[in-house]
Amino acid sequence: xxxxxxxxxxxxxxxxxxxxxxxxxxxxxxxxxxxxxxxxxxxxxxxxxxxxxxxxxxxxxxxxxxxxxxxxxxxxxxxxxxxxxxxxxxxxxxxxxxxxxxxxxxxxxxxxxxxxxxxxxxxxxxxxxxxxxxxxxxxxxxxxxxxxxxxxxxxxxxxxxxxxxxxxxxxxxxxxxxxxxxxxxxxxxxxxxxxxxxxxxxxxxxxxxxxxxxxxxxxxxxxxxxxxxxxxxxxxxxxxxxxxxxxxxxxxxxxxxxxxxxxxxx
Numbered sequence: 001x002x003x004x005x006x007x008x009x010x011x012x013x014x015x016x017x018x019x020x021x022x023x024x025x026x027x028x029x030x031x032x033x034x035x036x037x038x039x040x041x042x043x044x045x046x047x048x049x050x051x052x053x054x055x056x057x058x059x060x061x062x063x064x065x066x067x068x069x070x071x072x073x074x075x076x077x078x079x080x081x082x083x084x085x086x087x088x089x090x091x092x093x094x095x096x097x098x099x100x101x102x103x104x105x106x107x108x109x110x111x112x113x114x115x116x117x118x119x120x121x122x123x124x125x126x127x128x129x130x131x132x133x134x135x136x137x138x139x140x141x142x143x144x145x146x147x148x149x150x151x152x153x154x155x156x157x158x159x160x161x162x163x164x165x166x167x168x169x170x171x172x173x174x175x176x177x178x179x180x181x182x183x184x185x186x187x188x189x190x191x192x193x194x195x196x197x198x199x200x201x202x203x204x205x206x207x208x209x210x211x212x213x214x215x216x217x218x219x220x221x222x223x224x225x226x227x228x229x230x231x232x233x234x235x236x237x238x239x240x241x242x243x244x245x246x247x248x249x250x251x252x253x254x255x256x257x258x259x260x261x262x263x264x265x266x
Contacts, residue, residue: 027170030180031159034170037184038156045149045191049142052195056138061131062124069123070139073116074198078143080108102223110201110216113140117206129206130261137202144194152187173234182238189247196250197222203257207264218253222246 025033084105120132159166173183201215225245229237237243 025174025179027167027174030173031166031170033180034173034183035156035159037180038152038159041184041188042149042152042156044188045145045152048191048195049145052138052141052199056134059131059134061127061135066120066124066127066132066135067139069116069120070136070141070202071143072139073112073136073202074140074143076112076116077109077140078147080105080112099220099224099227102227103220106216106219106223110205110212110219113202113205113215114209114212117202117209121206130203130264133203133206133257134199134261136206137199140202141195141198144198145191148187148191148194176234178234179238186238186243189244193222193246193248193250196247196254200250200253200255200257204253204260207257207260215253218249222249225249 084101088101116136117133120136121129124132159169172178173180197218201218204211204215222245225242229240229242229245232240232242
């Protein structure tokens with residue numbers, strides 16, 4: 001009896017007895033799961049943005065322009081990210097994993113945050129600081145979510161389109177034993193960490209400007225945890241505690257901000 005193509009591919013000679021076989025996913029399986037996961041993620045991230053706006057709606061400031069100021073802050077963060085990326089590309093690629101570069105990037109981001117907050121306090125001195133901080137932070141977070149959504153959609157489209165890049169990506173994931181589920185989960189955790197940190201850090205700084213030093217330290221710690229994670233084998237990253245460090249730091253920052261807002265409530 002001849003083997004069917006599916007049986008030959010998995011190395012099974014008995015068409016009836018498949019017990020005891022643990023077949024690894026094929027490239028087609030991995031590609032299908034990855035595309036499906038990215039499709040779901042491209043809907044989940046914008047949904048998180050809507051949820052964020054609904055949650056902070058009761059703390060709306062006197063003008064929606066505050067949100068636009070937060071969007072400008074997020075855009076500034078994006079520009080700093082692009083600028084440092086171009087600097088690395090034109091000098092030494094090894095700098096991409098240099099802790100010093102991460103410190104410089106965090107310093108620039110926190111300086112932009114402080115400058116934006118000072119401008120908001122100057123423009124709307126009668127508004128409550130907590131409300132301003134929440135909406136400026138939400139605006140910055142929305143920019144990160146928009147970027148994450150665009151990247152997710154672009155990646156899904158490139159994978160859906162037959163190309164050498166798609167084949168190489170799937171082959172690398174198979175060789176490194178990286179599952180589609182862990183890839184999508186890690187991306188979601190990264191987005192959640194960015195959202196919580198942006199809102200929490202902005203509220204902390206606007207409540208007590210000296211805490212800008214603390215948010216800088218937390219930002220550097222989050223970046224360093226990512227660098228440590230990238231030095232591990234891709235198959236081991238989702239099981240490493242470092243994979244959850246950015247989200248943990250974001251949640252801690254947000255929790256401190258909520259505590260600060262609660263202490264200011266009459």
